[in-house]
Amino acid sequence: MKYVYQFSVILLISALGELLKYLIPLPIPASIYGLVLMLAALMTGVIKLKKVEAASDFLLEIMPIAFIPGGVALLTAWDSLKNMLVPALVITIVTTVFVICVTGTVTQLMIKGGKKNG
Amino acid sequence: MDSVFSGSLFFGGALTLLACGAGALIQRKLKWMNPMVFAIAAIIIFLKVFGISYETYDEGAKYISYLLTPVTVALAIPLYRQLNVLKHHAKEIFAGIIAGVISSMGSVFGLALLFELTHEEYITLLPKSITTAIGMGISEEFGGMVTITIAVIMITGILGNIFGELILKLFRIHEPIAKGVAMGTGAHAFGTMRALQMGEIEGAMSSLSVAVAGLITVIGAAFFANLI
Incomplete structure (x- = not known):
C-alpha cells in the first residue's frame, strides 16, 4: 500500500498542476507547476519527504523511458x-x-x- | 503491416520497453551507448521498415508519455534534498542560468542573421534549448512552426545527453553545481537525466535549471521575437 499512497500524492500534485495551467494564461506546462507545488509542499512540511520518496525515486529511475515516444x-x-x-x-x-x-x-x-x- | 497493429493498446508500450531493454543490454558491451537514444532510433527504424504509422505506435506509447508530468513532479525530490546547496549559491546559480538563456537566444539570433532566416524560421528555433511544453507555447505564440520546434528541442536534448559530459570536460567545468546548471539550461530534461547519473547535486541543479530557464525564456522571448 505504500506505493499506492505515494503515487496518489504525486498524481494529485500533477492534477493540481493541470488546474493551475488551466487557470493561468501562460505557456507554462502543468509539469512545471507540479514541480514547484511539490517543492513548496515539502518545504512547508505539508508533505513529508518519506511519504513520497520511494515512488519518486522509482519515477526518476524510469524517467528516460517516458521520453522515448x-x-x-x-x-x-x-x-x-x-x-x-x-x-x-x-x-x-x-x-x-x-x-x-x-x-x-x-x-x-x-x-x-x-x-x-x- | 499497419492494419495488423492499429488499434492495439499494448503494441506501442511493449515495443518501447523492449527497445529500451535492448539498449540497456547493448550498453553493457558498448559503454558509450545511450539506451534511450538507442531505443528512439531503433523504434523509428522498426516502424519505417514495417510500414507502421506513428499514430499506431502512439496508440500504446501514449500511456508511457502519460508519465511525463508525474516524472517532472518527482524532480522536486532531489531538488528538496539539495535545498542547502541552492540556498548557499542562489546568486551564482541564477546568474549562470540567465547567462545561458541569453546566450541561447542570442546565438540563435546571430546564426539566424547569418543564414538569412525568415521570422517564422527564426521563431521556430528560438526556444530550442528549453523543455518541450514551454518551447511549443513560445513557438506558437510568436508564429513559429511548432512541429519543427519540437524536433529541434528533441535533437538539442539528445545532443546534450550524449555530448554534454564531453563539452563540460573540454571547457574544464568540474564544479558539480556548475555542471548541473549547464546540463539543465543547455539540454532540458534530457540533460537532467545525464546530470542525475553524474551525482545528486548535478541532478538537482539541473532540474531546477530546466524550470527556471524555461520561465526566463518565456520573458526573454518577448524581446528576442521582435528582432527578426
Whole structure:
C-alpha cells in the first residue's frame, strides 16, 4: 500500500498542476507547476519527504523511458524539417555546445570567485 | 503491416520497453551507448521498415508519455534534498542560468542573421534549448512552426545527453553545481537525466535549471521575437 499512497500524492500534485495551467494564461506546462507545488509542499512540511520518496525515486529511475515516444515523434516532423534541415541542424549543434559552455563557465567562475572573497 | 497493429493498446508500450531493454543490454558491451537514444532510433527504424504509422505506435506509447508530468513532479525530490546547496549559491546559480538563456537566444539570433532566416524560421528555433511544453507555447505564440520546434528541442536534448559530459570536460567545468546548471539550461530534461547519473547535486541543479530557464525564456522571448 505504500506505493499506492505515494503515487496518489504525486498524481494529485500533477492534477493540481493541470488546474493551475488551466487557470493561468501562460505557456507554462502543468509539469512545471507540479514541480514547484511539490517543492513548496515539502518545504512547508505539508508533505513529508518519506511519504513520497520511494515512488519518486522509482519515477526518476524510469524517467528516460517516458521520453522515448516523444523522441520517436521526430519521424513525423521529417517532412517539414527537411526544408530547413541545414540551418536547423547547424544552429542546434552550435548553440547547444555554446549554451552548455557559457552556463557552466559563468556558474563555475562565480562560485570560485565567491569562495575567494568569502 | 499497419492494419495488423492499429488499434492495439499494448503494441506501442511493449515495443518501447523492449527497445529500451535492448539498449540497456547493448550498453553493457558498448559503454558509450545511450539506451534511450538507442531505443528512439531503433523504434523509428522498426516502424519505417514495417510500414507502421506513428499514430499506431502512439496508440500504446501514449500511456508511457502519460508519465511525463508525474516524472517532472518527482524532480522536486532531489531538488528538496539539495535545498542547502541552492540556498548557499542562489546568486551564482541564477546568474549562470540567465547567462545561458541569453546566450541561447542570442546565438540563435546571430546564426539566424547569418543564414538569412525568415521570422517564422527564426521563431521556430528560438526556444530550442528549453523543455518541450514551454518551447511549443513560445513557438506558437510568436508564429513559429511548432512541429519543427519540437524536433529541434528533441535533437538539442539528445545532443546534450550524449555530448554534454564531453563539452563540460573540454571547457574544464568540474564544479558539480556548475555542471548541473549547464546540463539543465543547455539540454532540458534530457540533460537532467545525464546530470542525475553524474551525482545528486548535478541532478538537482539541473532540474531546477530546466524550470527556471524555461520561465526566463518565456520573458526573454518577448524581446528576442521582435528582432527578426
